[in-house]
Amino acid sequence: MTFYNKIVTLNVSETVAPTPSTLQGTAAIVSNGGTTVPTGTLQFIASSGVISSFITPPFSIATIAWTTGVVALTTSLPHGIPVGETTTITVAGVTPAGYNGTFTATSATTTELTYSLASNPGTETVLGTVLTGPQIYLQAADATWWAQGNSQVGYYIFESGSATPATAYAAVETYISANPQIVYNWAFLPGMDTDTVSGSAFFLENNALTSLVKFYLPVSVSTYASWETFKTLRNLFIMVQSPGANPSTELDVISFCEYMTAFTPSSTNKLPPSQYTYLNGVTAYAPLTNALINTFVADNINFVATGAEGGISNTMLVPGRNMDSTPANVAFSIDWVQIQLNRAISAAVINGSNNPEAPLYYNQDGINFLQNVAGVVANQAISSGLALGQLILTQLDPNTFATNVSNGVYAGNFVINAIPFTPYVAANPANYAQGLYGGFSAAYTPQYGFYTIVFNLNVTEFA
DSSP: OOOOOOOOOOOOOOOOOOOOOGGGGGGEEESSSSSSSSSEEEEESTTTTGGHHHHHHHHHEEEEEEETEEEEESSSSSOOOOTEEEEEEEESSBGGGOOOOOEEEOOOOSSSEEEEEEEEEEEEOOOEEEOHHHHHHHHHHHHHHHTSSOOOOOOEEEEOOOOOOHHHHHHHHHHHSSSSSSSEEEOOOOTTGGGGGHHHHHHHHSSSSOOEEEEEEETTTGGGGGGGTTTOOTEEEEEOOTTSOOOOOHHHHHHHHHHHHHHOOOOTTOOOSSSSOSSSSSSOSOOOOOHHHHHHHHHTOEEEEEEEGGTOOEEEEESSOOTTSSHHHHHHHHOOOHHHHHHHHHHHHHHHTSSSSSOSSSSHHHHHHHHHHHHHHHHHHTTTTTOOEEEEOOOOOHHHHHHHHOOOOOOEEEEEOOHHHHHHHHHHHHHHHTTTOOOOOEEBOOOOOOOOOOOOOOOOOOO
16 A cells, blocks of 8 residues: 555654562571571572572581580581580481480580480480581571461572671671662571670661661570660561470561561552461460560560460461561551652653653653652552551642641641742752752651550449
């Protein structure tokens, strides 16, 4: 077919949608020298059982003997547990079999471990093997992770290369500094709680609202009290390990780390409050007295309980808060809004610089457009259970907006303010030539849940 003239000419441009951020769906369990993963690197664990191929093999036992209630065993190679530190060990394959089992041991030398054993098993005739804490705790973490059974998201192993807490914290800090916003959730293994000096310094280094990291630290019955005073650590979630939990199959703090990593909020899958979250594959803390409950709750030490008060036998999380008292779901919301606002607005600016039909210019229309982009994120937060109320868009001078926020004018809503183009440029003339607009402000309230209900009941007795 021959055309004598071209009636329509189509100019086509492309708007590239940003890929959703998966940062909050990432997690790393920090190994303390228990794997073959190169030190300072990540190894992704995609499914149950994969971890076994990366855990270092058991140590061969060179000697083992019982003396007055204490067993001393030596390993053929250095075991890696700092001298004087305690760790969980699993002895297997020794004859007599009385030497075998899971015990709490002390590192006497670089190759000697000692543990209590009431009865004398007798003289050894067959030497076996021993697993130490860095290996055992990884197995427990993996078992607990996959026991949650929801979306089954995978996790990374980060190998710190050391069982010494200070060195392990330093290795994680080095990685985070060199690789920001690669991993969001960082879970530690038992033993890292024994060094509050190095630990608290590390967590303070990553304590800003803009850090975009969360840390999960297991503590024990004997160490939780040393962490009770660190009430300013907003990005630290501490959980006391249930005394009745098997350390070779269960690591309680991993259950909630997996829950938060696997959760993808949406309008049909809203993020619930973190208190009383069901946890799987874990053991309720026992004995759990009222005094102990009050201590844990007052100091934001999380623990596993059951829903017995509501006639529910499921194991669940209490109180579900970070060390600064912020509910874990609220902390997630704060980070989610930061991440999504940054991604959405950045994508809009990039697309606007590549659209000759409708370029994004630094003018009032451009400001309006970007404010609406931010509003889309705010509405997503509201519909996903991350933010309270409704979206409000305002275009006020900064003083009026700040006064309104202070006076509670927008309380319970997600408000986004954009200073109009003309007054902003007049007040900041140099910014226009630089393409810098600093007139956006927002205020919102994350969704909280009920924790304690007070119900006043009056009973009238008739004579």
